[in-house]
Structure formats: structure tokens, C-alpha cells
Amino acid sequence: MSVTLSRWLPGLVLSAALPLMAHAATETAPAEGPAYGPELQGFQYPYTLKHFAFESQGQKLQMGYMDVAANGKANGRTVVLMHGKNFCAATWDSSIKALSDAGYRVIAPDQIGFCTSSKPEHYQYSFQQLATNTQQLLKALGIQKATVLGHSTGGMLATRYALLFPEQVDQLAMVNPIGLEDWKALGVPYRTVDQWYQRELKVTAKGIRDYERTTYYDGRWKPEFDRWVDMLAGLSKGPGKTQVAWNSALIYDMIFTQPVYYEFKDLKMPTLLLIGTSDTTAIGKDLAPPEVKAKIGHYEVLGKQVAKLIPQSTLIEFPGMGHAPQMEEPEKFHQALLGWLGKTPSAP
Numbered sequence: 001m002s003v004t005l006s007r008w009l010p011g012l013v014l015s016a017a018l019p020l021m022a023h024a025a026t027e028t029a030p031a032e033g034p035a036y037g038p039e040l041q042g043f044q045y046p047y048t049l050k051h052f053a054f055e056s057q058g059q060k061l062q063m064g065y066m067d068v069a070a071n072g073k074a075n076g077r078t079v080v081l082m083h084g085k086n087f088c089a090a091t092w093d094s095s096i097k098a099l100s101d102a103g104y105r106v107i108a109p110d111q112i113g114f115c116t117s118s119k120p121e122h123y124q125y126s127f128q129q130l131a132t133n134t135q136q137l138l139k140a141l142g143i144q145k146a147t148v149l150g151h152s153t154g155g156m157l158a159t160r161y162a163l164l165f166p167e168q169v170d171q172l173a174m175v176n177p178i179g180l181e182d183w184k185a186l187g188v189p190y191r192t193v194d195q196w197y198q199r200e201l202k203v204t205a206k207g208i209r210d211y212e213r214t215t216y217y218d219g220r221w222k223p224e225f226d227r228w229v230d231m232l233a234g235l236s237k238g239p240g241k242t243q244v245a246w247n248s249a250l251i252y253d254m255i256f257t258q259p260v261y262y263e264f265k266d267l268k269m270p271t272l273l274l275i276g277t278s279d280t281t282a283i284g285k286d287l288a289p290p291e292v293k294a295k296i297g298h299y300e301v302l303g304k305q306v307a308k309l310i311p312q313s314t315l316i317e318f319p320g321m322g323h324a325p326q327m328e329e330p331e332k333f334h335q336a337l338l339g340w341l342g343k344t345p346s347a348p
Contacts, residue, residue: 033205036234038244039064040116043231046093047108049116052137056112057123063137064116065089065109068100075103077170078143079341080134082161083108084152084178085255086212087324088115091228095149095326098334102341107146109137111157113247115235121243125254127160135165144168147341151175152281152323159260159267166268171344173272173337176279176323180302182259187292188284190256196249201241205233216323218278225327256283264309270344271313274337275303276321276328314340 036042047066054061066089079099081092089108096106110117111130134157138146147170150158155177162169184190208229213221235244282288282297300317307315316336318325326333 033230035237061118082150082154131161200245
């Protein structure tokens with residue numbers, strides 16, 4: 001295993017992963033925005049990008065990550081950030097700054113299959129595997145215990161990490177995590193990996209933007225969100241796009257078939273749920289029959305329900321905000337997050 005600084009060369013594209021919005025796109029949609037390499041070469045991260053080399057499932061892989069020191073007086077604590085499915089470590093930029101300014105060391109990796117990290121030809125994706133990869137990174141960095149903060153799919157991963165390595169988690173925080181319900185059990189139809197793959201190949205910037213505006217931001221849009229749309233769409237414009245699309249399809253299958261919902265009761269550390277109540281995200285919602293679609297993705301209800309399942313939970317709601325309150329209203333969000341981190345005792 002090794003940790004190295006990035007040596008990026010500008011490159012052309014590979015494909016990203018947004019099947020949920022792919023229905024808004026077409027095969028003949030015109031190219032929009034910049035194109036990026038298969039590991040996001042050409043896209044500028046907000047802090048120095050490093051790489052962790054390791055072996056997994058018989059393959060040599062690497063994870064891109066940012067390791068940002070406390071800005072000013074350090075408090076001796078570390079926060080590990082876990083990004084969502086349609087996000088990257090770079091989308092944590094305002095959170096990294098807020099946490100660093102408050103004295104925390106911040107580690108923000110891109111998981112295998114995402115953004116600046118490897119897209120293997122074959123990989124058995126599981127939340128346990130991604131959690132283990134992350135634990136290996138932290139071990140290489142000499143981090144024995146940390147606060148874990150996950151957003152969206154990163155909330156499912158953070159939950160699995162906390163269940164696998166409870167002694168290494170001081171506090172757990174989740175921002176609009178998906179997986180607060182079991183879509184399969186609620187009647188959402190199964191989509192095969194091949195079907196996910198075909199949808200991934202049709203991703204466009206317009207499809208991403210339309211989906212995020214409707215589902216993530218309750219019809220609202222800020223110009224600064226366009227950078228993240230271009231980041232995702234830029235991954236789907238080059239000769240390697242099929243490999244990224246295939247990894248993305250495997251990851252969506254993992255998300256749909258590996259619920260963490262039934263294990264929230266087993267979390268042993270102080271846990272914070274940060275919920276934008278206007279969020280309507282639900283995997284496979286576009287395929288669900290009307291009676292199923294009507295009952296899934298209601299975060300104003302889900303946050304309250306799951307808070308009752310977690311033994312040491314605190315729920316903070318952001319009325320009127322959507323799937324990414326840390327990006328939508330960063331000042332209000334980080335005030336709430338830092339307030340909880342500062343007053344909540346760590347796990348013993």
C-alpha cells in the first residue's frame with residue numbers, strides 16, 4: 001500500500017453515473033460542457049489531490065483523496081467525509097473549509113468506482129468492501145479514530161462503516177442519507193445491471209440538471225451548482241465511458257440490494273441526522289408504479305422515523321431544503337453541524 005501525490009495529465013472522458021436522470025436524456029443529445037478523463041483528469045479539486053494505492057480482489061487499485069489539516073489551532077480530531085452517488089469528494093469543498101477552520105483534520109476520499117478513483121473492469125461491490133477500503137486508507141494515514149460524515153449514498157456507507165468498525169468511530173453524522181427505507185420491500189421493481197448500464201450510457205448535462213433541480217433542490221437552482229453538473233457530465237464524454245458506466249451500474253445494484261435500514265438499531269455511537277425536508281430522492285422511483293411512487297422518498301417523514309430507530313440519535317431538520325443542504329445553504333448547515341460536533345461526547 002502506498003500514498004502518493006497526484007500526477008494528473010489532462011485527458012478525455014469516461015462516463016459517469018446518473019441512471020436516475022438518464023430518462024431525461026437521449027442518445028442524440030448534443031455534447032455540453034467540458035470533457036474529463038476516466039479518473040476526472042482535467043477537473044480541478046479544491047485541495048491537493050493525493051492517491052492511495054492498494055490491492056483489492058486481486059487488482060491494483062487507487063483511491064483519490066484530500067487530506068486537509070486544521071486551519072489554525074487544531075483540536076486533535078479528524079472528520080472523514082463520504083460522498084454520495086452523484087457527487088464526488090470535491091463537492092464537500094465548503095464543508096472541508098468549515099471543518100478545517102474549526103480545528104478539524106479532514107479526510108475526503110473518492111470511493112472506488114467514482115470520480116478520481118479506479119474503475120475496475122470487474123469488482124464485487126458491497127458497502128462492506130468500500131468501508132474496508134476506506135479503513136485501509138485511514139490506517140495508512142495513521143488515523144485510529146474519527147468522526148464519520150456521509151451524504152446521500154455516503155450515508156449508507158457511513159452506516160456500514162460504523163457497524164463494521166464501531167471502535168474506530170467517535171461520532172456518526174449523515175446528511176440526507178438514502179437508504180432510510182427499503183425500496184425493494186416497498187415495491188420498487190428490480191432493474192438488472194444491464195438495464196442500469198444502458199441508462200448510464202445516456203447521461204447528459206441536461207438530464208443531470210433537470211433531475212437535480214426537481215429531486216434535489218425542489219425546483220430551485222443556483223449557478224454554482226452548474227460546476228457539479230459539468231463534473232458529472234464530463235465523465236461521460238470520452239472513449240472510456242463504457243467502463244465508468246459499467247461500474248456505475250454495479251454500484252446502483254449494490255445500493256438497491258444491500259439495505260442498511262434494518263441495522264440502524266445496532267449503531268452504538270452518537271449519531272446525527274441532518275435532513276433537508278423537501279428531498280424526494282428514492283432509487284428506482286422512475287420505474288415504480290404510481291401507488292409505490294406516492295409513498296417513497298418523503299424525507300420530512302423518513303428523518304423522524306429513522307431517528308427513533310437509532311439509540312443515540314439527534315435529528316436536525318432544514319425545512320424547505322432538499323437533498324444537499326450543505327451545498328444549498330452552507331452557512332446554516334455548518335452552524336448546525338459544528339454545534340452538534342462540539343457539544344456531543346465521543347463514543348467511549
